[in-house]
Amino acid sequence: MSNNYFNTLPLREQLEQLGKCRFMSINEFGDGVEALKGKKMVVIGCGAQGLAQGLNLRDSGCDVSYALREAAIAEKRQSWKNATENGFVVGTYEELIPTADVVLNLTPDKQHTPVVNAIMPLMKEGACLSYSHGFNIVEEGMKIREDLTVIMVAPKCPGSEVRNEYVRGFGVPTLIAVHEDNDPKGEGLALAKAYAAGTGGHKAGVLMSSFIAEVKSDLMGEQTILCGMLQTGSLLCFDKMVEEGIDPGYASRLIQYGWETITEALKYGGVTNMLDRLSNPAKIKAFDLSEELKQIMRPLYNKHQDDIMDGTFSRTMMEDWANDDKNLLGWRAETAETAFEKTPAGDVEISEQEFFDNGILMVAMVKAGVELAFETMTSAGIIADSAYYESLHETPLIANTIARKKLYEMNATISDTAEYGCYLYNHACLPLLGDFMKGIKTDVIGKGLDLEDTGVDNARLIEVNTALRSHPVEAIGAVLRGHMADMKKIV
Amino acid sequence: MNIRLDNLTVNFDDRFQLDEINWQLDDAQHWVITGANGSGKSALAAVLAGAGDTLSGTLEGLPAKVGLVSFEAQAELIDRERRKDDADIMDVISEGTPVHEILSEGDRNPQLIDQLVQMFKLESLVNRAFRKLSTGESRKVMLIRALASEPDLLVLDEPFDGLDAHTLEMLQQYLAGLVTTVPMVLVLNRFDEFPEFVTHIAYVDHGRLQYQIDRNDKQAYNELYQLLHLKTTDLEVPGADPETAIPRLDPAQPLVKLNSINITYDGHRIIDSLDWTIERNQHWQLSGPNGSGKTGLLSLITGDHPQCYVNDIFVFGFQRGKGESIWQIKQFIGYVSTALQWEYKVGTGLRNVIISGFYDSIGLYTKATDRQKKIADEWLALLGMSDRADTPFNKLSYGDQRLLLIARAMVKHPPLLILDEPCLGLDDMNRQLVLALIEKICAGSETSVLYVNHHAEDKIKGIENYLKLEKREPAAS
Known part of the structure; x- marks a missing residue:
């Protein structure tokens, strides 16, 4: 049963987390997608947001593929079509998650718990799990394996705009955060910044915030x-x-x-x-x-x-x-x-x-x-x-x-x-x-x-x-x- | 008065020919004939004064008395005077015919001559020999002769050329006073000299009367202004910006090399195993019917097509899919298409639209340097849009937007300029405008042009390589 993470924190920490928000300077993104170079990014879910971010990241030089549930692949569902027609490698969780350095969970909120429970055992030691919304962590109290880095990169626009703005050479304002309980190697921020840059978000402005x-x-x-x-x-x-x-x-x-x-x-x-x-x-x-x-x-x-x-x-x-x-x-x-x-x-x-x-x-x-x-x-x-x-x-x-x-x-x-x-x-x-x-x-x-x-x-x-x-x-x-x-x- | 030219073809000593002119000049109309140098505008004016040999067609309704002022007529008179001098066998210095005699030749109103001599301030010159006058002075004499003949039609070829500001103003006022008494046809190539009273404009190009425009048609008038500007300007394509220079490419490598390319939509293969190499300094034309995959093929090159990651594509030194970003590719390409124009729905000012070409962005998201602004302004001058630098892009006419996007594509002097059906959706005048700009670009830079058109016969000067795509019918399943 879910356990509200926010409610487990003392008031002092609740206030500190709520008060986190800093507008980052474009100069903080000078390294571009460097932190993601040579890393394998696997996106879970290929709806509007998943596809848009994947397209942007690939066009920025990142290695992107899509992990879908077996049924979605077997039945050639829309998500499978979205990914394959755009020339992405598509595979099952079992095939792709163990190879991933960064897993991008871009499924709807309500699927987060089953999805994360399914992928967590498959993830490489020391890999990174990224969310675009903190609901699962904060409201449902999902506990992530201690060796994994947990970040959030949340473009503040619908998927179609995330893609369109990138194509026109810009991006959409994006919020990033690192879940402090899960940053064992201290690389969460660098990864989140590179991810934001890969989607073009750094050009429109990035807010450094907290999950809460x-x-x-x-x-x-x-x-x-x-x-x-x-x-x-x-x-x-x-x-x-x-x-x-x-x-x-x-x-x-x-x-x-x-x-x-x-x-x-x-x-x-x-x-x-x-x-x-x-x-x-x-x-x-x-x-x-x-x-x-x-x-x-x-x-x-x-x-x-x-x-x-x-x-x-x-x-x-x-x-x-x-x-x-x-x-x-x-x-x-x-x-x-x-x-x-x-x-x-x-x-x-x-x-x-x-x-x-x-x-x-x-x-x-x-x-x-x-x-x-x-x-x-x-x-x-x-x-x-x-x-x-x-x-x-x-x-x-x-x-x-x-x-x-x-x-x-x-x-x-x-x-x-x-x-x-x-x-x-x-x-x-x-x-x-x-x-x-x-x-x-x-x-x-x-x-x-x-x-x-x-x-x-x-x-x-x-x-x-x-x-x-x-x-x-x-x-x-x-x-x-x-x-x-x-x-x-x-x- | 009602002058009609029907399918009239007129030859001028085999030096020049006007072809199939259809034109009607009615009462209370005052025309300007305009066009680039050598287009035939003076010839058309001279036809109204009876010049040239009619090869076919008809010319009706010419009035008996036509007053003509032109460089040709002026040269002829000067030549006549010179020959008179040469013909003089007596061993005395010939003074030549004095101005007052030249003025009173033929059937002219003496009082009007006196009045005009005063107005043109020629009193001190009336006794001087005509052939000793300066060009400007003899031009004034020609004008007085024409005006004082009280003609039924006044044909003035570049009447304002070489006149000082004071005389010019006086003449314009004088002509304005004649509007109700005599129809006028003026040959002019500067729009700012078109007098207020002009009601119609005839645009001549390559010996043909291409456009006849009612002055009240503001849009057509503005487009004609730009066309004339582009055809006649001495301005050249502005240079690149040394500070935002594109990285140098290995000269031994082709710009683009596509190996056995496939594009597939919904299981239907649009492009099948195509090989294509674009070498440096080659200009290409790509043609094919709708649905033959032209735009798809281009977007593989520009990196806009997702299937560029599943094909063997080498562009500008990059083998695609090896961790390069599309911005590294796009920096080498200038691109114009109808789709881009639809996409470019921005309220950005014209100067910034051009500058956005340095960044391959739609809209400008970076502070431009002074040098970039200067280059953009040079482009605006070339396009004849200097006065609209801050006008929002989306307030421009469709044709003007296209011109501006071509300037945007070219501003960084890319190694490859892709023009995807640049004339699509444009009327004839705007087509002329776009083609004039493209020819100017082809002539003045080291950019390879890739011109896409679904009519293979619609050719641009300087393009020598052709790729024609066929539409592939869906395979029976």
Whole structure:
């Protein structure tokens, strides 16, 4: 039975691990993939993330092959096709794991325990086991053989982007960590750095973190602002617009592409820039709405963070795993039946600015969600850098998936763990915002403010601008975006 | 007035020929004829003044009185004056015909002559011999003669050449005052000299009237501007950057050597046991129908195809699959394709798009050096886009994007430049633009060009090696 690793640590160490996060300089990657030269890397799992990382590593000069379960090979499943069509050597665990110097476990969270139990006895003495998510170690308390080095390299983007960004000569921001209980030769950091460089991550920025900080912040971000808030916001805004007589096709398009458009502004210049895209009266309106939203939703954000910290979340999710994903599958089916999901985006032109002007409530929701997630994480001991990445930074990435194929695409792209947390949030948040939504009219969602005069009170505008600009997520955002100045040049 | 040229072919003493010109000039239209040197623009203008021998086709509606100013007409008059002098058998120094006589020859309005002489500030020269005038002065005399003849059609071939700024401005104003009274055809090769009143532009190339453009068609107008710029500029392909130089290759080795290459999709073999060697300084054309594997073959060379790891490929000194990175390969290659253009959906400014070619990246993620910026600016000047250095790439027209990506591919002077259907999806004008740029590149560098096109007959000057792929039908199973 699983044993929550985090909960076994004394508070002092919990806080120390949660507080680990450092933005690394590109100069720390001067050795490139040198530490992996001559080493055999074997990837377990060939889904989107596994394939993308393998392709990148091979193109960087690393020796990469894929270990799949016998059944996947015998039945020529998709993972087998992915690997063989791309010219990789594919073999069973028994064939490849004993030859591996580095094993990259890129299977979904829920398979980690059986996979690790299967490969651990096969692994070479002194080899390295790499994760891209720390859930198995931190939440399930998996104990790894003492001679093995355990690291984490987690690109902060979906697999398709990991590959695309590499091909264009860049990379995606990546988090690395070394599990200190398993670093017998002290080579964990060198291996993690070389791996990050091999996937191109060093060009976009690497955060040196800990397994614990990664898990606790990643879970919090994905459940709340990243997926949960966008799902709840989509459903509420759509239903409200239709109820108020707005053409459903227009409403569907405004939401499906609206998140992407407004969070693009967020990516470039933080919450401040996103709000600055509004007229002065609309900005004040969005600010007021978001203050109200923050007040209503704060207890929910606190609950999510508390459940993540004390292990309640992972325990209940693992119960669902044991119950054949009954909740997850049920909620997934429910989402597919929502009016927003079933209404295709209408064939109407919406200009970039119109997404802001007619989506004031959506702007307010993103602002409230980003700030709440950031505030909750930092007050729980997670360092600001981590909290920034797991809230503001990733929001546009998730918004892109909604633009592609609505909530279905978002939930299909994110991990099962994120999807599970997203539904939890959504179920709690929908009723929580019931009264608030009663007061919402089309001036803030659907049509925009109908003003003859766009004048505002000077003092009020100054207050709002100051509040926006002095929020701590803006301070750390300015620093981190500065590190990644080159990111601005991407679309 | 309504002048019609139908399928008109005109020969000029076997020195030059205009072919199959179809053109109609209507009332209230004012045309500019433009084109590169030697394209036939002056010849077309001269046809309107009755020059040349018609071989076929018809020319109708020419007015009785055409005022023509051109270098040829000017040279002819000067020549006549010179011959007069030579013909003089008396042992006295000939003064030649004075300007005022030249001006009043034929049927001209004397008051208008006086007025124009004042305007052109030629008062002090009216008694001087015509053949003693400077080129600029005699040009003014030609202009006065043409204007004072009160013609039904005014044909001015490079009327602004050699005029001082003051005269130029005066003449432009004067011409602008004539727009309602006389139709004008001007031969000009500098866009910034096109007067406001011009309504249409005729572009001549290789003795053919290639494009007729309504000035209000802004996009066509801009494209024509660039085409003319590329055809006429003295600028050359900018040099490489010595600081980001590509490593030297062993001159004894081929650039690319593919041994018995296979590409297979879903069990279907697209390329079967192909051998191909590209030696240094060879230019190649690769052709074949859609689906014959052209792009697949190229991506084996560029390292973008995953099956490059299961084939015997030697590129730029590397046997593939021995621990090299694709960036070590890509540094030797410049690459342009439609797919790249789709991929390159960035808001990056034009200067940075060109600089990204130094790093083989889509978008620029590194701080550029001053020298790289300078080289990029030289490319922009060559393309006629200097004023758009900071314009976002995705705001450019499709054809301009293609030009810019060619500059990006070439900026580092790679040993191999791959142009995968560089004209695909372009209209004729943009095709001309791209081909003009490619010819400029082929002429001015040591880069081997690999040009891919599915029409084998669509050839580029300087390419001598051909590889033609056939489409392989799926084997019956």
